[in-house]
Amino acid sequence: MRRIISILLLVIVTFGICQxxxxxxxxxxxxxVGGRYINxxxxxxxxxxxxxxxxxxxxGFDTLGEVTILFIASxxxxxxLGGVGKKTVTKTEPASFVLSTGCKILFPLILVxxxxxxxxxxxxxxxxxxGGAIIASAYLLIYLGCRQRRVSQTAxxxxxxxxxxxxxxxxxxxLAVSGYFLANFLPRGTVxxxxxxxxxxxxxxxxxxxxxxxxxxxxxxxxxxx
Amino acid sequence: MILAVSLLVILMLVGAVAxxxxxxxxxxxxxAALVSLIASILFYFLQAPDVAMAEAAIGAxxxxxxxxxxxxxxxxxxx
Numbered sequence: 001m002r003r004i005i006s007i008l009l010l011v012i013v014t015f016g017i018c019q020x021x022x023x024x025x026x027x028x029x030x031x032x033v034g035g036r037y038i039n040x041x042x043x044x045x046x047x048x049x050x051x052x053x054x055x056x057x058x059x060g061f062d063t064l065g066e067v068t069i070l071f072i073a074s075x076x077x078x079x080x081l082g083g084v085g086k087k088t089v090t091k092t093e094p095a096s097f098v099l100s101t102g103c104k105i106l107f108p109l110i111l112v113x114x115x116x117x118x119x120x121x122x123x124x125x126x127x128x129x130x131g132g133a134i135i136a137s138a139y140l141l142i143y144l145g146c147r148q149r150r151v152s153q154t155a156x157x158x159x160x161x162x163x164x165x166x167x168x169x170x171x172x173x174x175l176a177v178s179g180y181f182l183a184n185f186l187p188r189g190t191v192x193x194x195x196x197x198x199x200x201x202x203x204x205x206x207x208x209x210x211x212x213x214x215x216x217x218x219x220x221x222x223x224x225x226x
Numbered sequence: 227m228i229l230a231v232s233l234l235v236i237l238m239l240v241g242a243v244a245x246x247x248x249x250x251x252x253x254x255x256x257x258a259a260l261v262s263l264i265a266s267i268l269f270y271f272l273q274a275p276d277v278a279m280a281e282a283a284i285g286a287x288x289x290x291x292x293x294x295x296x297x298x299x300x301x302x303x304x305x
Contacts, residue, residue, distance in 0.1 A: 049276075130280050133280065133287075134279075134283050137283055140288065219292075
């Protein structure tokens with residue numbers, strides 16, 4: 001009896017969701033603001049990548065919130081796992097020669113690729129979050145390949161704080177110079193050049209360093225415990 | 227194109243169901259990583275390379291690694 005009721009409920013809910021989804025006109029422009037971003041975004045912000053212009057210029061404050069959430073998550077994990085000061089490096093069998101050499105060769109390449117992604121965030125797809133995640137995956141590789149190597153805890157914590165502080169500092173300078181938080185006070189420059197789009201590359205480099213060191217810290221905490 | 231996308235979507239559904247069904251949690255995590263990987267390929271096909279990159283790096287790589295580390299600390303098999 002209960003099973004029949006639950007199946008009936010599922011059917012009704014599915015029907016309702018499908019009914020309301022069918023009424024949404026997918027593919028047609030519904031909001032004016034989206035068209036404005038697509039048509040005027042490159043001109044107004046100087047960033048060739050429209051997604052970046054939305055993420056860091058029109059919706060820069062939301063991005064600050066996102067970075068803060070990641071920061072809190074990282075702090076929470078560090079607190080739960082008892083991070084600072086406790087070093088319990090367990091003896092593990094060293095990885096094979098092929099694996100550790102492969103990791104050592106791949107590590108700098110992935111690191112450079114991650115840095116490329118966030119430095120060119122305003123020109124090509126990607127940005128601070130993606131580049132930071134790629135850098136963290138490079139550190140994951142080095143943890144898997146050569147267990148004895150460690151990133152110093154102070155190094156990534158300093159980088160993390162530096163990234164967050166420079167993001168907020170860039171916003172405050174914008175407030176002082178142009179009158180509102182995260183204002184783009186630097187010259188826009190020519191579109192499609194590396195030095196263009198004002199403070200967007202600066203903020204993305206800060207976010208890239210912050211996210212990369214934060215995710216590395218999370219991995220470091222977890223690996224240290226296991 | 228449509229054939230390739232529908233194949234990928236079917237594979238993704240199979241991965242999602244497998245992630246729920248498997249009793250061996252390591253296999254379930256790999257199936258969930260497959261879902262993330264195919265999602266990132268589909269995002270690329272939908273002309274959202276930014277999201278595809280984030281999905282591939284975080285969903286397929288980092289989340290899988292964190293799950294595997296967690297499984298190493300706890301039980302491998304679901305009771």
